[in-house]
Amino acid sequence: MLSLAQSSDYLFCLEWTSSDTGPKVLQYRKVKYKNPESYYHNFLDNVLKNLDISSLNTSNSISLSIDISNIIISSFNYDSHIGLNDYVKWYKEEILNPYLIENFDYYFYPLNNIDNTVMVIAINKKTKNNIKTSCAKHKLNLTNLNIDLFSAAAAINIYKKKNIQNYFLWKIGKNNYHYGLYYEGNEMKHFIKVRKTKKIDCIQSIGDNIKKNELVELFENILFKNKINATFIDKIFLYQSKTGFGLMKKILKNKKIVVMDIGSKFINKKSNNKDIQFSLLGFNENCNSLRGIDV
Amino acid sequence: MFDINLLDTPGIKDSSKKSHNDEILEKPIRKELNQRKENLKQTSEIGILFHASSNNGWKILVVALLLLAGVIVGYSLYKNNYMKLDSIFLNQRKDNYSFEKILDKLEKYNNEISFNYINISDSQLFIQFSVIEFDLFYIILDDFSSILYDNVKAYRINNSSIIDISIPWKINENNNFDLNLLDKELSDVNPELKKELYKDKLIILTDSSDLLKFLKFLLEINVIKNFHIDIESIKSVPNTMELYKLIVY
Numbered sequence: 001m002l003s004l005a006q007s008s009d010y011l012f013c014l015e016w017t018s019s020d021t022g023p024k025v026l027q028y029r030k031v032k033y034k035n036p037e038s039y040y041h042n043f044l045d046n047v048l049k050n051l052d053i054s055s056l057n058t059s060n061s062i063s064l065s066i067d068i069s070n071i072i073i074s075s076f077n078y079d080s081h082i083g084l085n086d087y088v089k090w091y092k093e094e095i096l097n098p099y100l101i102e103n104f105d106y107y108f109y110p111l112n113n114i115d116n117t118v119m120v121i122a123i124n125k126k127t128k129n130n131i132k133t134s135c136a137k138h139k140l141n142l143t144n145l146n147i148d149l150f151s152a153a154a155a156i157n158i159y160k161k162k163n164i165q166n167y168f169l170w171k172i173g174k175n176n177y178h179y180g181l182y183y184e185g186n187e188m189k190h191f192i193k194v195r196k197t198k199k200i201d202c203i204q205s206i207g208d209n210i211k212k213n214e215l216v217e218l219f220e221n222i223l224f225k226n227k228i229n230a231t232f233i234d235k236i237f238l239y240q241s242k243t244g245f246g247l248m249k250k251i252l253k254n255k256k257i258v259v260m261d262i263g264s265k266f267i268n269k270k271s272n273n274k275d276i277q278f279s280l281l282g283f284n285e286n287c288n289s290l291r292g293i294d295v
Numbered sequence: 296m297f298d299i300n301l302l303d304t305p306g307i308k309d310s311s312k313k314s315h316n317d318e319i320l321e322k323p324i325r326k327e328l329n330q331r332k333e334n335l336k337q338t339s340e341i342g343i344l345f346h347a348s349s350n351n352g353w354k355i356l357v358v359a360l361l362l363l364a365g366v367i368v369g370y371s372l373y374k375n376n377y378m379k380l381d382s383i384f385l386n387q388r389k390d391n392y393s394f395e396k397i398l399d400k401l402e403k404y405n406n407e408i409s410f411n412y413i414n415i416s417d418s419q420l421f422i423q424f425s426v427i428e429f430d431l432f433y434i435i436l437d438d439f440s441s442i443l444y445d446n447v448k449a450y451r452i453n454n455s456s457i458i459d460i461s462i463p464w465k466i467n468e469n470n471n472f473d474l475n476l477l478d479k480e481l482s483d484v485n486p487e488l489k490k491e492l493y494k495d496k497l498i499i500l501t502d503s504s505d506l507l508k509f510l511k512f513l514l515e516i517n518v519i520k521n522f523h524i525d526i527e528s529i530k531s532v533p534n535t536m537e538l539y540k541l542i543v544y
Contacts, residue, residue: 071301081430088307105305112309123301132302145301291298 002140003289004047005065005282007148007241008174009034011047012282016266016289017058023290025266027052030282040066040130044138062135063144063289065151068179072104072122073191075206077115084110084118113189115208121147146288148241149179153188154287155262156237164234168218172240172247177203178219182211182233194219223247228256241282248278260284392462394420395514396442402507404438407431409537410503411457413526415519420464426456467520474543477518484512499541500529506539 005012011033015026031050033043076095078087088108092101100106104122111117128145135142149171156169171179176197182190190207192215194200200219205212218230228236239260240248252259263280401408401422411423426432432449436458439447448459478492481499488509490499501509506526513519525542 081433084307105301107299107301107303107305108307109299110307110309121299121301128301142302146299147301150299288300 001059001289002051002062003064003286004062005148005151005285005288006033006067006070007282007285008067010241010282012241012286013047013051014283014286014289015051023266026058028263028267028280028283038130039124039127040134042134042137043131044134044140048138060139060141061143062140063146063286064131064142065146065148065285065288066127068148070123070127071147072120073204073206074120074122075117075191076120077117080116084108088118109188111189111207112187113208114210117207119191119206144288144291148285149181151286151288152239152260152284153181154291155239155260155284156183158262158265159237159258159260160235166233167235167237168215168233170236170238172238172242174242178223180215180219182207182215190215192216196223222251222254226251226254228254239281239284240278241285243279245278262287392443392446394519397422397439397460397462398507398511398514400438400442404431404435405503405507407435408458409528410506410526410539411528413524415464415466415522415524417466417523418464420460420462422460424458426458429456432456432458465520466523470518470521472518472521474522477522477543480516481509481512495544497541497543499543501539501541502536503539506541509541 001016003014003016005014009032011031013027013029013031015028016023017026018024029050031047033047076087076091078084092106096106100122103125105125105128107121107123109119109121111119123145131145132142149169152171153169156167160167166182166184168183169181173179176195178194178196180190180192180194181188182192190205190211192202192206192212193204194202194216196219200216200223202212202216205215214230214232218228218233221227221229233256236254236257237260238248238252238257248259251257259278259281261278261281261284263283267280267283401424407428408424408426411425412421413423414421426435432451436447436449439458439460443460443462446460446462448461450457450459474492474495474497478490478497481488481490485505485508488499488501488505490497492498499509510519513522522543524544526539529538529540
């Protein structure tokens with residue numbers, strides 16, 4: 001199984017196969033990749049040049065996780081008495097313009113929260129078709145197309161103990177951006193994007209407003225005071241795909257924070273040097289390829 | 296945890312949650328809502344039909360010219376103060392505030408609502424009631440809005456669905472029909488009505504059905520604008536008939 005995860009200008013490439021002891025990594029690479037202008041047109045041509053394709057014969061499956069900047073993510077709240085189907089129909093007809101409907105595929109994810117929020121994800125049909133065409137060209141069977149931290153969310157189950165009910169997936173992004181997914185009992189309830197300046201600026205929040213305030217406060221406490229007061233969260237699962245681990249090393253001392261390091265776990269790259277150890281954190285976003293696999 | 300896979304068919308990715316609309320049992324008023332939806336659909340179809348048949352350029356041109364002529368004539372009349380559009384609009388709306396129509400609708404939904412407060416004063420007629428079942432909230436709001444426009448307001452507070460009606464009102468101070476006469480008339484019409492004349496005020500105790508009958512009676516004998524009236528709900532034992540205290544003065 002070949003798994004690719006795009007994060008900014010890099011593609012994290014991982015090939016693994018199943019074994020008696022779980023997934024076994026055959027090869028892994030971090031490949032420089034600049035895509036957006038070409039909408040992933042023939043994207044595999046360059047990627048496969050960097051891999052030893054002889055071992056790909058064992059499986060023709062491929063999964064891809066794309067950077068969140070390649071999709072549109074938005075939300076709306078609806079009145080449950082109107083009904084979601086009716087509301088989505090109205091939303092498409094009245095809110096989205098014909099250009100968007102014609103050129104984007106829209107996915108609606110109800111968060112089943114107090115405010116009846118629906119997370120809306122849209123992907124350009126051209127991007128999606130180019131990805132599928134490139135996979136078909138190289139006779140690869142695309143099984144999963146996901147988005148960076150949503151793909152990394154699949155890794156949580158590997159680190160999460162059963163008694164953990166409410167938890168938070170935190171991705172440290174570039175340029176002081178931070179992304180988070182908040183879960184209650186395995187159900188995603190909130191997506192948040194913030195930027196750290198002299199304070200925490202909330203760039204986007206999808207979910208209950210009250211939770212938004214709590215999550216912003218959580219970021220403030222950790223990033224400015226290096227402490228966690230939040231009682232509504234049992235664990236924080238942390239990772240990043242950028243280089244530079246200063247912030248991560250500073251905050252992971254907190255007992256509630258667990259670093260997700262799926263790369264080291266499977267590649268068995270152990271080191272006392274944190275910089276070397278954390279260099280594989282970007283592979284967390286390859287975890288959409290592990291869905292349904294007992295790891 | 297929902298799975299995101301953008302290879303899936305686009306659309307709603309959680310169909311397990313049944314919409315509340317589907318769960319509501321068929322009720323007579325629900326049928327009315329469906330009928331309205333049907334009417335709306337037919338109206339839309341007529342619109343589409345018109346749109347489809349108006350592809351010919353000359354038809355569009357004629358319609359556009361007529362519209363342009365209408366706008367020019369209207370604007371010139373307005374500019375020369377021959378008519379004030381605002382006053383025409385407001386007068387037309389004021390004429391539509393029929394208290395009889397309001398009472399008819401309150402009677403229609405009598406079993407679905409609970410009155411909180413009614414006040415008839417020299418400046419306004421104010422009615423506040425709660426809708427008992429939320430699924431009728433928008434239907435009732437819509438129905439009252441059809442005759443009262445923006446003089447009806449609705450809001451949800453602590454799971455209560457409340458509708459306010461407020462229309463301009465004027466008490467007719469110069470009238471010969473006083474409280475004593477009203478008391479006598481009421482005794483003739485309904486001898487069992489619990490009432491008492493006390494210090495220039497007529498105090499009546501009634502249920503919601505007799506409350507509306509009382510207001511209709513005042514309307515019929517044309518004295519509804521002769522009195523100030525305060526009506527408020529009396530807190531009674533739960534699951535028993537709701538009672539109201541009326542003070543007429």
